[in-house]
Amino acid sequence: MAFSASSSSSAVICRTQTDLPINLRSRSRSLLSPKLNRVGATFCRPIVCKMAATAVEKELDPAAAAAAPLQRPDSFGRFGKYGGKYVPETLMHALTELEAAFKLLATDDEFQKELDGILKDYVGRETPLYFAERLTEHYKRPDGKGPHIYLKREDLNHTGAHKINNAVAQALLAKRLGKKRIIAETGAGQHGVATATVCARFGLECIIYMGAQDMERQALNVFRMRLLGAEVRAVHSGTATLKDATSEAIRDWVTNVESTHYILGSVAGPHPYPMMVREFHAVIGKETRKQALEKWGGTPDVLVACVGGGSNAMGLFHEFVDDKDVRLIGVEAAGFGLDSGKHAATLTKGEVGVLHGAMSYLLQDEDGQIVEPHSISAGLDYPGVGPEHSFLKDIGRAEYYSITDDEALEAFKRLSKLEGIIPALETSHALAYLEKLCPTLADGTKVVLNCSGRGDKDVHTAIKYLKL
Amino acid sequence: MVNQMEEASLFSTGKFGRFGGIFVPETLVTCLNKLADEFNLVLHDSHFQAELAVALRDYVGRETPLYFAQRLTNHYKNCNGQGPEIYLKREDLNHGGAHKINNAIAQAMLAKRMGRKRVVAATGAGQHGVATAAACAKLDLDCTIVMGDVDMERQSSNVLMMKLFGAQITSVQGTFKDATSEAIRKWVEDLDISYYLAGTAVGPHPCPTIVRQFQSIIGKETRKQAMEKWGGKPDVVVACVGSGSNALGIFHEFIGDEDVRLIGVEAAGAGIDSGKHSATMAKGVIGVYHGAMSYLLQDDEGQIIGPHSIGVGLEYPGVSPELCFLKDIGRAEFYTVTDEEALDAYGLVCRVEGICPALEASHALAYLGKLCEGLPNGTKVVVNCSGGGNKDAKTVLNYQLEKQIASHTCTSH
Numbered sequence: 001m002a003f004s005a006s007s008s009s010s011a012v013i014c015r016t017q018t019d020l021p022i023n024l025r026s027r028s029r030s031l032l033s034p035k036l037n038r039v040g041a042t043f044c045r046p047i048v049c050k051m052a053a054t055a056v057e058k059e060l061d062p063a064a065a066a067a068a069p070l071q072r073p074d075s076f077g078r079f080g081k082y083g084g085k086y087v088p089e090t091l092m093h094a095l096t097e098l099e100a101a102f103k104l105l106a107t108d109d110e111f112q113k114e115l116d117g118i119l120k121d122y123v124g125r126e127t128p129l130y131f132a133e134r135l136t137e138h139y140k141r142p143d144g145k146g147p148h149i150y151l152k153r154e155d156l157n158h159t160g161a162h163k164i165n166n167a168v169a170q171a172l173l174a175k176r177l178g179k180k181r182i183i184a185e186t187g188a189g190q191h192g193v194a195t196a197t198v199c200a201r202f203g204l205e206c207i208i209y210m211g212a213q214d215m216e217r218q219a220l221n222v223f224r225m226r227l228l229g230a231e232v233r234a235v236h237s238g239t240a241t242l243k244d245a246t247s248e249a250i251r252d253w254v255t256n257v258e259s260t261h262y263i264l265g266s267v268a269g270p271h272p273y274p275m276m277v278r279e280f281h282a283v284i285g286k287e288t289r290k291q292a293l294e295k296w297g298g299t300p301d302v303l304v305a306c307v308g309g310g311s312n313a314m315g316l317f318h319e320f321v322d323d324k325d326v327r328l329i330g331v332e333a334a335g336f337g338l339d340s341g342k343h344a345a346t347l348t349k350g351e352v353g354v355l356h357g358a359m360s361y362l363l364q365d366e367d368g369q370i371v372e373p374h375s376i377s378a379g380l381d382y383p384g385v386g387p388e389h390s391f392l393k394d395i396g397r398a399e400y401y402s403i404t405d406d407e408a409l410e411a412f413k414r415l416s417k418l419e420g421i422i423p424a425l426e427t428s429h430a431l432a433y434l435e436k437l438c439p440t441l442a443d444g445t446k447v448v449l450n451c452s453g454r455g456d457k458d459v460h461t462a463i464k465y466l467k468l
Numbered sequence: 469m470v471n472q473m474e475e476a477s478l479f480s481t482g483k484f485g486r487f488g489g490i491f492v493p494e495t496l497v498t499c500l501n502k503l504a505d506e507f508n509l510v511l512h513d514s515h516f517q518a519e520l521a522v523a524l525r526d527y528v529g530r531e532t533p534l535y536f537a538q539r540l541t542n543h544y545k546n547c548n549g550q551g552p553e554i555y556l557k558r559e560d561l562n563h564g565g566a567h568k569i570n571n572a573i574a575q576a577m578l579a580k581r582m583g584r585k586r587v588v589a590a591t592g593a594g595q596h597g598v599a600t601a602a603a604c605a606k607l608d609l610d611c612t613i614v615m616g617d618v619d620m621e622r623q624s625s626n627v628l629m630m631k632l633f634g635a636q637i638t639s640v641q642g643t644f645k646d647a648t649s650e651a652i653r654k655w656v657e658d659l660d661i662s663y664y665l666a667g668t669a670v671g672p673h674p675c676p677t678i679v680r681q682f683q684s685i686i687g688k689e690t691r692k693q694a695m696e697k698w699g700g701k702p703d704v705v706v707a708c709v710g711s712g713s714n715a716l717g718i719f720h721e722f723i724g725d726e727d728v729r730l731i732g733v734e735a736a737g738a739g740i741d742s743g744k745h746s747a748t749m750a751k752g753v754i755g756v757y758h759g760a761m762s763y764l765l766q767d768d769e770g771q772i773i774g775p776h777s778i779g780v781g782l783e784y785p786g787v788s789p790e791l792c793f794l795k796d797i798g799r800a801e802f803y804t805v806t807d808e809e810a811l812d813a814y815g816l817v818c819r820v821e822g823i824c825p826a827l828e829a830s831h832a833l834a835y836l837g838k839l840c841e842g843l844p845n846g847t848k849v850v851v852n853c854s855g856g857g858n859k860d861a862k863t864v865l866n867y868q869l870e871k872q873i874a875s876h877t878c879t880s881h
C-alpha cells in the first residue's frame with residue numbers, strides 16, 4: 001500500500017475560542033448561515049464544530065489519551081488546534097470531494113497498484129538507506145565512539161528530490177477525479193518542475209504560478225517547466241515570491257474548481273492537503289522502517305530532516321510518530337541568524353495564525369502581516385509551516401532547531417567531500433545539525449537523516465560563498 | 469566465434485578480431501598486465517563482488533528501472549494504432565545522473581584494493597570526471613581529473629562539482645582526446661601510486677574489457693526485468709555511441725542472443741557530410757589511437773579529426789574496439805543522428821514522458837523516429853536512457869533562442 005487514510009473519529013471534541021490567544025478570537029460563525037472571511041488572512045476564524053445529530057461529546061481521560069495513538073488529523077482536519085479549513089465557501093465542496101476521493105482510493109487496490117508501479121518504474125523507488133561510513137567516522141569521538149549515520153536517499157528520485165512522490169500521486173488522483181487541468185505554485189521551481197514533470201507524464205494541462213522575482217532568479221527552472229509543456233504565469237503582487245504565488249494559485253482554484261486540481265507542494269494548506277501530502281510522502285518512512293530492520297534488526301533511534309513547509313520531514317517521521325523511543329528532529333532555516341530578522345525559523349520565532357487555509361505557526365509582525373522569510377535555500381524559504389509540525393512541537397513529540405546559511409554551506413561542502421554526494425542546500429540544514437547532535441549521542445546510536453534532495457542545482461549558489 | 473573472442477580478450481592480448489590490443493610503450497605493458505591480473509581476481513572474489521553490490525545498491529541507487537514509456541509508445545503508433553512497445557532503461561536515475569558511476573565506483577574500489585593512493589582520469593563532457601571524483605571522495609582516494617580547456621569552459625558546472633568532491637583539476641589545451649593523452653602521461657609518471665581510471669571502453673587492454681564488464685550490470689538487469697515484465701527478451705536494444713561504454717553495457721548481455729537486434733546510434737553533428745560530426749563507425753578508417761586499434765576519424769595523413777556533437781559526451785574520434793568488431797561481424801548495426809534530430813528528441817521525450825534525457829541519450833531516442841515505422845506491432849524495444857538531461861537545459865535553451873532569432877531574421881527580409 002502506498003498510503004493509508006487516517007481514521008476519523010465518530011466522537012467530536014469541540015474546542016471553543018477560549019483556547020486561542022486573545023488577539024485571534026473573533027465573531028462566532030453560525031452553522032446555519034456561514035459567512036466568508038478573507039483567504040490568507042492572518043487573523044483567526046473561529047474553529048467550527050459541526051455536530052451530527054447523533055454525535056456525543058466525549059473527553060478521553062488523560063491516561064487513555066496518553067496511551068492512544070495520536071489523532072492526526074481529526075475528522076475536521078485539525079492536529080490539536082492546528083490545521084483546519086480556513087477557505088472561502090467555493091472551495092469547501094472541492095476539499096470535501098478531494099478528501100472523499102482520497103479516502104476511497106486508500107482502499108482501492110487498482111489505484112495502489114498503479115501508484116506503486118509508477119513510484120517504482122518512473123520515480124525509481126525504493127530509495128536506498130545508505131550507511132555514510134566517512135560521515136560516521138567524522139563524528140567519532142577521540143575514544144572511537146559515536147553514532148552511526150544513515151542517509152535516506154531521496155536525492156536519487158526522478159527530478160532529484162522527494163517532491164515527486166506527492167506530485168505523482170496527486171496527478172493520479174486528479175485523473176481519477178476526471179480533472180484535466182492542474183495548477184501549482186512554486187518558489188525556486190523545484191515543486192513546479194516536479195508538477196510539470198508529472199503533468200507531462202499523464203498528459204494533463206499544467207499551469208504553474210511563480211513570483212516574478214523568483215522567475216528572474218530561476219530562469220533555467222522556468223525554461224525547464226516550459227520544456228515539459230507547462231505554462232508558467234508570473235505573479236507580480238506583494239513581494240512577487242512564493243507566498244504570493246500560493247495566494248494566486250488559490251484564487252485560480254476558486255475560479256476554476258470544477259475543472260482544476262491544485263497540486264499543493266507541501267503539508268500546508270487547508271485539510272485534506274496536510275494529511276494527503278503526508279500520506280503520499282509516508283512511503284519514505286515506511287521504506288526506512290523495513291530497511292532499518294534489514295540492516296540492523298531494529299528501528300532508527302533518531303530521525304533528522306530539514307523543515308520548510310515540512311513535507312519531507314513528515315514523510316520520514318509519520319511512520320514513527322507512535323514509536324515513542326524514536327526521536328524526531330526537524331531543522332529549520334536560521335538564515336542570517338535568528339536575531340537578524342532574516343530567517344525562516346517559523347517554529348522557533350513564529351506565532352500562531354492562519355495562512356493559506358490552515359492554522360499553524362507563522363512568521364508575522366505585530367499587525368499580523370507576513371514577514372518575508374530568508375534562507376540561502378529557496379525550498380525552506382516559507383513563512384509558514386505544516387500544521388502537523390506545529391502540533392508535534394507543542395505536544396513535545398518532535399524537537400525543532402535551526403541552522404544558519406553559513407552552517408548549511410559548510411555541511412554542503414562536508415558531505416560532498418566525505419561521501420561524494422552533493423546534498424541540496426535544504427538538506428544541508430539537516431546535515432549541519434549533526435555537528436551539534438552527534439557529540440551528545442551514545443555510541444552506536446542509529447541516526448537516519450532524510451537526504452531530501454540533490455544539490456547540483458545549488459552548486460553555483462554555493463560556490464559564490466565557499467572558497468574552493 | 470563471439471565467445472572465443474571474449475575469452476581471448478579477457479586473458480591475453482585483448483583483441484576483438486583485429487581490433488583492440490595493447491599498443492603502448494614498454495613502460496606501461498607490465499602495469500597493464502598487473503591490472504588485468506588484479507581485475508581477473510576481483511571478478512571471482514565473492515567478497516569484492518558483495519561489497520560492490522552494496523555500493524551499487526546503496527550508493528548508486530541500483531537497480532535502475534526498466535520503464536514502459538506509454539506516451540512515447542503511443543507517439544510512434546501508426547494510423548492503425550500499431551507499433552512497437554518502447555521501454556527506457558533508466559540509467560539517468562543513477563547517482564550522478566548517468567551510467568558512468570557504475571564503472572567509476574567499481575574501478576575506484578579496485579584501485580583501493582590494489583593499494584593505489586591516487587586516481588587519474590580524463591574527462592570530456594565531465595560526466596566521467598564527476599563520477600570518478602565522487603567515487604574517490606567516498607573511498608578517500610586522491611583524485612586528479614584532466615580536462616581540455618575548451619571543455620572546461622563549456623562544462624563549468626561539472627568542474628565545480630569535481631572541485632566540491634575534492635578533486636584536483638588539471639587543464640590541457642584542447643578537448644577529451646588531448647586530456648586522455650595527458651592523463652596517461654600523468655599515470656606513467658607514478659605507476660606505483662597512481663591508478664588510471666578509464667571512463668569508457670577504449671584504450672589499451674584490459675581497459676575496454678574492464679569498463680565493459682563493470683557496465684554490463686545494465687544488460688544483466690535488463691534481461692531479468694524483461695523476463696519479469698513480459699516473460700521474454702528485448703527484440704531490439706538501442707543505445708547512443710560515443711566511445712561505447714553505455715552501449716556495450718546494455719549490449720553485452722545479449723551478444724549471444726542472435727534474435728536480439730543491437731543498434732548503436734552515433735552523432736552526425738552538423739550532418740554526416742559536413743565534416744563536423746563524431747560518426748566514427750560511419751566515416752572512420754582503421755587506425756591505432758590511445759593504445760588500441762579501432763575505427764578512427766582521421767584524415768589522409770593519419771591526423772586525428774576533431775569530432776563534433778551537441779552531445780559533448782559523444783565527441784570522441786575513436787570508438788570501442790569491441791563495438792568495431794561487432795560491426796564487422798554484422799552482430800550490431802550502427803546509424804547516425806544529427807544535432808537537430810537529437811535536440812528535437814530531447815524536447816519530445818520531455819513533453820510526453822516528463823523525462824529530460826541527456827543530449828547523448830537523445831541520439832538513441834531520436835533514432836526511434838526512423839526505427840519504429842519498420843517494426844511489427846508489439847516489438848519490444850529497449851532504449852538505454854544513459855543519462856539525465858538537466859545538465860543540457862541551457863544548451864537546449866540557447867539552441868531554441870537561436871532558432872527563434874534566425875526565423876525572425878528570415879521573416880524580416
